[in-house]
């Protein structure tokens with residue numbers, strides 16, 4: 001059995017944030033497939049045994065069960081000793097971006113992508129709302145990345161892996177991110193160029209076909 005077990009699924013960018021950290025850090029880890037699209041995260045067993053919040057990712061390590069990608073990334077930076085803050089100020093800066101990510105940058109985009117690119121359904125008004133909220137959140141990050149190569153501290157950190165959760169997926173969203181956000185696109189390429197980078201569907205399993 002691997003040292004770290006990540007409950008995840010290929011379509012989950014929130015899980016990818018953690019998978020990317022584990023992979024880039026050279027950890028001994030294994031994925032455990034979560035059947036989200038078939039409702040596994042909504043079952044009483046999942047909520048009782050893995051995550052009362054009914055979400056992926058979940059990380060198992062040394063008898064601990066951790067949830068919320070930001071908390072897991074913070075934990076991993078600590079135990080692995082890579083991609084974390086150098087001091088208390090940097091830790092707060094990293095948390096600041098990860099909270100922003102969870103509230104806005106990932107949240108609106110992931111919901112938009114789910115409705116448009118995966119479920120292929122959704123009220124047109126809701127989709128328009130999500131598009132506009134995504135664009136507003138992306139503009140903030142685009143501006144920051146026009147001044148800095150990395151989100152915090154001039155080097156790749158868990159803040160970058162958090163915001164990068166959804167930037168490599170190709171499903172339709174109705175937004176042309178490379179054309180609209182060149183700084184975000186250049187930053188995603190910098191992460192892509194880190195030694196050991198792999199994409200979400202190369203790191204995490206999807207449901208068996210049929």
Ligand SMILES: N[C@@H](CCC(=O)N[C@@H](CS)C(=O)NCC(=O)O)C(=O)O
Nearest residue numbers: 012013014041054055056057068069
């Ligand atoms: N803030 C959470 C978000 C996790 C999340 O929304 N995960 C999705 C999959 S990408 C999920 O499991 N959703 C289940 C549901 O909403 O029922 C994190 O970063 O871990």
